[in-house]
Amino acid sequence: PRPILLTRHGESRDNVRARIGGDSALSDTGALYAKKLADFVEKRLKSERAASVQWRALDEINAGACDGMTYLEIKKNMPEEYESREKDKLRYRYPRGESYLDVIQRLEPVIIELERQRAPVVVISHQAVLRALYAYFADRPLKEIPHIEVPLHTIIEIQMGVTGVQEKRYKLMD
Numbered sequence: 001p002r003p004i005l006l007t008r009h010g011e012s013r014d015n016v017r018a019r020i021g022g023d024s025a026l027s028d029t030g031a032l033y034a035k036k037l038a039d040f041v042e043k044r045l046k047s048e049r050a051a052s053v054q055w056r057a058l059d060e061i062n063a064g065a066c067d068g069m070t071y072l073e074i075k076k077n078m079p080e081e082y083e084s085r086e087k088d089k090l091r092y093r094y095p096r097g098e099s100y101l102d103v104i105q106r107l108e109p110v111i112i113e114l115e116r117q118r119a120p121v122v123v124i125s126h127q128a129v130l131r132a133l134y135a136y137f138a139d140r141p142l143k144e145i146p147h148i149e150v151p152l153h154t155i156i157e158i159q160m161g162v163t164g165v166q167e168k169r170y171k172l173m174d
């Protein structure tokens, strides 16, 4: 059975500053992970033919009016928004942005495409998106999705076989 490998991008400058969204460059550590990831994939999928595509549908949850802020800034400047998200992170939609449910919905075509693939697939994306994809493939309940841990610099390999799902994690860096 073909594996699906899920990983977040390397640490970004915004990750370092604890800012959500944005579209910043990688930090030095993040750039190093990008190299290690490339080596890993090359070794792991040696005999496979690879094609690389970029999908907008894999963009991070759109934080709308809160894009570029830290959680602390949201808490201080938009306390009601912060509260509502705390109360229901799955359904909470950022002003002019998305909710987890919105993300899950936009991932539907991605999942259909991933299911169709016969070859191994490596998905490099973002925290919220990977939570949703992981939940789908590892069969986790909807309500858990916003809270699933998807650490940086770690590859989650999922194998779907007749006996169920198997998972391996490779932490390439601290």
Ligand code: F6P
Pocket (backbone or CB within 6 Å): 015, 019, 020, 021, 022, 060, 061, 063, 126, 127, 128, 146
């Ligand atoms: O902080 C990195 C990040 O990918 C943000 O861009 C995004 O808003 C956030 O994680 C999603 O995680 P959470 O839903 O826990 O805020």
